[in-house]
Amino acid sequence: MKKRxxxxxxxxxxxxxxxxxxxxxxxxxxxxxPMGISLYYAFCDYGILSxxxxxxxxxxxxxxxxxxxxxxxxxxxxxxxxxxxxxxAFALLVAILFQKTSKATGLYRAxxxxxxxxxxxVAVSILWKRMFATDGMVNQILHGLxxxxxxxxxxxxxxxxxxxxxxxxxxxxxxxxxxxxxxxxIPRTFxxxxxxxxxxxxxxxxxxxxxxxxxxxxxxxxxQMINGLLAFTQCFIITQGQPLNSTLFYMVHMYNQxxxxxxxxxxxxLAWVMILIVGTVTAVLFATKKRWVYxxxx
Amino acid sequence: MKRKxxxxxxxxxxxxxxLGGCSTAEEQTRTTDTEDTAAVKTDLQKEVVKSGSSDDIKxxxxxxxxxLRNEKTQQILDMYxxxxxxxxxxxxxxxxxWTRLATLSAGHTMPDVVQMxxxxxxxxxxKGLLTDLTPYIEDxxxxxSNVSEDILETGRVxxxxxxxxxxxxxxALLYNKTLLDEAGIQIHDxxxxxxxxxxxxxxxxxxxxxxxLSYGSNTNGDFLPYLLRAQGKLLYGDxxxxxxxxDDFVQFFSVFEDGIKEGWHVDPSLYVERTRGQAEQDCLVxxxxxxxxxxxxxxxxxxxxxxxxxxxxxTDIAMTTFPSDNPEISNYLKPSQFFSISTDSKYPDEAAAxxxxxxxxxxxxxxxxxxxxxxxxSVISEAxxxxxxxxxxxxxxxxxxxxxxxxxxxxxxxxxxxxxVFSLIDSLTEKVLYGELTAEEAAALLFExxxxxxxxx
Numbered sequence: 001m002k003k004r005x006x007x008x009x010x011x012x013x014x015x016x017x018x019x020x021x022x023x024x025x026x027x028x029x030x031x032x033x034p035m036g037i038s039l040y041y042a043f044c045d046y047g048i049l050s051x052x053x054x055x056x057x058x059x060x061x062x063x064x065x066x067x068x069x070x071x072x073x074x075x076x077x078x079x080x081x082x083x084x085x086x087x088x089a090f091a092l093l094v095a096i097l098f099q100k101t102s103k104a105t106g107l108y109r110a111x112x113x114x115x116x117x118x119x120x121x122v123a124v125s126i127l128w129k130r131m132f133a134t135d136g137m138v139n140q141i142l143h144g145l146x147x148x149x150x151x152x153x154x155x156x157x158x159x160x161x162x163x164x165x166x167x168x169x170x171x172x173x174x175x176x177x178x179x180x181x182x183x184x185x186i187p188r189t190f191x192x193x194x195x196x197x198x199x200x201x202x203x204x205x206x207x208x209x210x211x212x213x214x215x216x217x218x219x220x221x222x223x224q225m226i227n228g229l230l231a232f233t234q235c236f237i238i239t240q241g242q243p244l245n246s247t248l249f250y251m252v253h254m255y256n257q258x259x260x261x262x263x264x265x266x267x268x269x270l271a272w273v274m275i276l277i278v279g280t281v282t283a284v285l286f287a288t289k290k291r292w293v294y295x296x297x298x
Numbered sequence: 299m300k301r302k303x304x305x306x307x308x309x310x311x312x313x314x315x316x317l318g319g320c321s322t323a324e325e326q327t328r329t330t331d332t333e334d335t336a337a338v339k340t341d342l343q344k345e346v347v348k349s350g351s352s353d354d355i356k357x358x359x360x361x362x363x364x365x366l367r368n369e370k371t372q373q374i375l376d377m378y379x380x381x382x383x384x385x386x387x388x389x390x391x392x393x394x395x396w397t398r399l400a401t402l403s404a405g406h407t408m409p410d411v412v413q414m415x416x417x418x419x420x421x422x423x424x425k426g427l428l429t430d431l432t433p434y435i436e437d438x439x440x441x442x443s444n445v446s447e448d449i450l451e452t453g454r455v456x457x458x459x460x461x462x463x464x465x466x467x468x469x470a471l472l473y474n475k476t477l478l479d480e481a482g483i484q485i486h487d488x489x490x491x492x493x494x495x496x497x498x499x500x501x502x503x504x505x506x507x508x509x510x511l512s513y514g515s516n517t518n519g520d521f522l523p524y525l526l527r528a529q530g531k532l533l534y535g536d537x538x539x540x541x542x543x544x545d546d547f548v549q550f551f552s553v554f555e556d557g558i559k560e561g562w563h564v565d566p567s568l569y570v571e572r573t574r575g576q577a578e579q580d581c582l583v584x585x586x587x588x589x590x591x592x593x594x595x596x597x598x599x600x601x602x603x604x605x606x607x608x609x610x611x612x613t614d615i616a617m618t619t620f621p622s623d624n625p626e627i628s629n630y631l632k633p634s635q636f637f638s639i640s641t642d643s644k645y646p647d648e649a650a651a652x653x654x655x656x657x658x659x660x661x662x663x664x665x666x667x668x669x670x671x672x673x674x675x676s677v678i679s680e681a682x683x684x685x686x687x688x689x690x691x692x693x694x695x696x697x698x699x700x701x702x703x704x705x706x707x708x709x710x711x712x713x714x715x716x717x718x719v720f721s722l723i724d725s726l727t728e729k730v731l732y733g734e735l736t737a738e739e740a741a742a743l744l745f746e747x748x749x750x751x752x753x754x755x
Contacts, residue, residue: 048400049425133571135586155567157732242570244732245725259397261717 038268046265059269069270071245072253073277079161079249080228083168088220091175092213096205098176099183109180116173124167125237129154132163154239157246164234164247175220182216183209214293222285229278250274355645357652358388358409360402362395364577364604367669374662378655385648403427408640410649414461415635416452417519421714422638423455429639430458434650441658444675452633452708461636462653465600465671468631468701469520472582472605473594474507475616481505487618487625487700491525491549494621495556498593502562506588508581509557510564512596513727516575519720521596521620522550523709528624534713538749547741554730555737564592566731577604583613596620599696600634600671603689617696629705631697634671672697718751 042059046052063069094112098105118124131137132153142149153159190208199207232251235241241248241256254274258267361371368391375387390409392398396418402408408427422428431453434440440462442450453461478485481504485497498509512521523533532540541547557563564581568590572579577597583605585591597605599617606615622628637656639649655662660681663673667686672694673679683691712719726744729735735743 048404049421049427129571134567134590136571152565152567152571154570155565160570239570242728243567244728244734256721259400261721262400263718 038271041265041268042272043269044265046268047262048259048264049262052265055265059266060273062266063269063273068245068248068253072241072248072250075161075246075248076229076231076250079165079168079231080225083165084221084224084228086165087169087172087224088175088217090169091172091220092179092217094172095176095179095183096209098180109177112176113173116171122233122237125234128163128167128234129238155243157244160239160243160247164231164238167234167238168228168231175224178216178220179213182213186212211294215295218285218289218293222282225281225285226278229274229281354384354386355648356386356388357411357645357648358390359411359652360390360392360395360399360409361413362392363413366604366607367391370666370669374656374665377662377665378652403640403642406642408642410639410643410645411652412638412640413635414638416633416708416711417716419453419461419636419638420455420711423458423460424714427641428460429641429643429646430460431462431639431650431653432459434646434653435459439647439650440654444677445657446674446676448707449631449633449674453636455711461633461638462657463633463636463671463674464656465634465668466631466674466697467598467600467634467671468629468697468705469517469524469620470597470599470602470617470696471594471620472597472602472615472617474582474609475614476612477501477505477507477593485618488704489618489621489625491553491621491623495553498557498562499560501593505593507591507593508564508589509562510568510581510592510595511554511557513554513566513724513731514564514569514574514581514592515596517596517598518723518727519712520598522547522723524620524628525550525622527628527630527706527709528622530627532709534709534716534752537713538752539745541745544738544741544745547744548737551727551730551735551737551740551744554727558731558733563731564590566728569728577601578608580605580608582615583609598632598634599693599701600669602693602696603669603687606689617692619700626704627706629701630708631701631705632708668693713752715752715754719748722748722751 041052043054043056044052045055045058098109098112115124133139134150134152134155136153138153139149139151142151151159153163186209190212191204194204194208230251231249232255235247235249235252236255239247241252250270251274254267254270257263257270359371359375361367363371371391372389375389379386388409395413399408399412403422403425414422414428419428431440435442435450442462449463449466450459452463453459473485478501481501483497483500483504489497501507501509512518526533526541526546529546531546534540554563558566568581568585572584578584580595581590581592582595595605602615602617609615619625619629637653639646639653643649656666657673658675658678660678663678663682664685666673667682668679668690673682679694683694686694722744726735726740730737730740
């Protein structure tokens, strides 16, 4: 009797394992194994066309002397640090505006979410490139407003990065949805009680809404920071790092090294340094969590 | 219980198919030279083909190019397949060609027939990724009896011929003839650099049109060696530049510097807004005002047709030689591109027959009509000329009557590790155009950093 019971448990777990297998196999084949291989390549001289040769720390020494490594790292961090808070602030603002429900709210939410669905795509990047061209739409709108402008937004090293930041901020939809759902969870009674106590809307926002949203802000901040550091498409399609490498994202530098110059071992090393940076940034954010994130109940 | 069993069977089936799919891919990408695995691989591939339709031989052909070339190439492949029952094609083209080809080669799944470029041929041949075509040339599978020895030799790396050129090309300065005619400006072939700069100034003064030099057409890698050839110098030596000092690079950068200082070079910010080297987006044919347009572009002769097609109606695009101190020595005939057979190919014989068809079939070349360059077989080049448009004939005339009589032999291909040098030349040129570097500073940086890149193994 006892034995039979054990066999049936065994069978249950077998079924579970089999159900998980497709995912596990995919995870191993397409994530873990390639990552392992890339870790190995990071310590190799490897140029795709011929087999990898182990070369120790050489790639990392090259990296320390690589001007573009430092420059692209600096640009990417600037881009992430500027665009993420802007994006979150914008997402929060719009989420608060949409809190009041009317008949059109659903439509507006969908419309504002749209850029997030299409925003990372190649098509939007090409559209952006055209909009910010010297003879593009942005300058024409400025012209229509009576401002005589033929500004080469993309061709100027001081403005080019901002067009990319703007594209990112524009894609605030997914953060907005997350904010919306947590805004709805804040009990209305808090606001009613505070109104009785004489709090104005701004006071309510800073003393009730914002503190209770901190877990969501934290989540959004971590996710968007990671996305920001790994940004690729915008730069690759719109500017290719030009002008004067002022928009060269780290990931594009890695791509160029790996697949244009065939320094694939060096590219793998760049990738692993970025993994360490992303890990560190996330760890630092988590370390500050205690200081500002409210994790009590309502 | 029954339901559970069914679920088990279903998941097992899904898992199995997933595993099966993966293992097939694994088998094909595994790299071994033992005969057994090679046989397994071939069987697998044949099976894959079989499951498609009958036991046809399926040749994959891979090329890069614009829409026109894609259509024409697909058309000749269809024609060949119709003539040769049992052979089918998987034609693929890619904009990101070299990235894809490199990754395919890493997986040992390179297509049977690949388009090759003079810049990359030594790299691929030296790494053993291309089949030596000498046996096919000797046994007549690829008939080269009407091809000049010089052209055939451009496909040589070491002891073998690894590629057959499929069109002859030469550097060509494409220019807006209508504009110059209207302004009453005369130019002639074999202009010197000083004469060329005078034309740039005159055009700017009279019409407001500016000039876009080789950076804008993505041909810096051709123009710099072209200038050096006039001094009898090569660009690349063995593991370093062939020139003795940075001074030899100053002339190249100073053309850009003068252009910016004197105002006749287009604003470099234009280049960020476009894809450099794309005919449709070139300042020669596209722009909103004379200020954003160029009277000329540094291209190659076979691009005349594409450029003319991109030009506004009523604008005639013509061509002449690149300028240098001595264009008659600088100029050269160039293989516009090649076809090679990869060592991954299971059907090299059939692939060689296809290359012969492209080289020697009149019917085939009546479709291609020299889009890749003037056909290398003199017989074919002659035969198709009646069907060519005036622009296509202009290209043939340029190759045969302008370049061929007054040119010298092409430089050896750039070394395999030169791609970082190309990028370096571009980024330094960009800095000169933005006024961040003088010509002398750029030349010094190129000499120093370029030598470092070339010294790398």
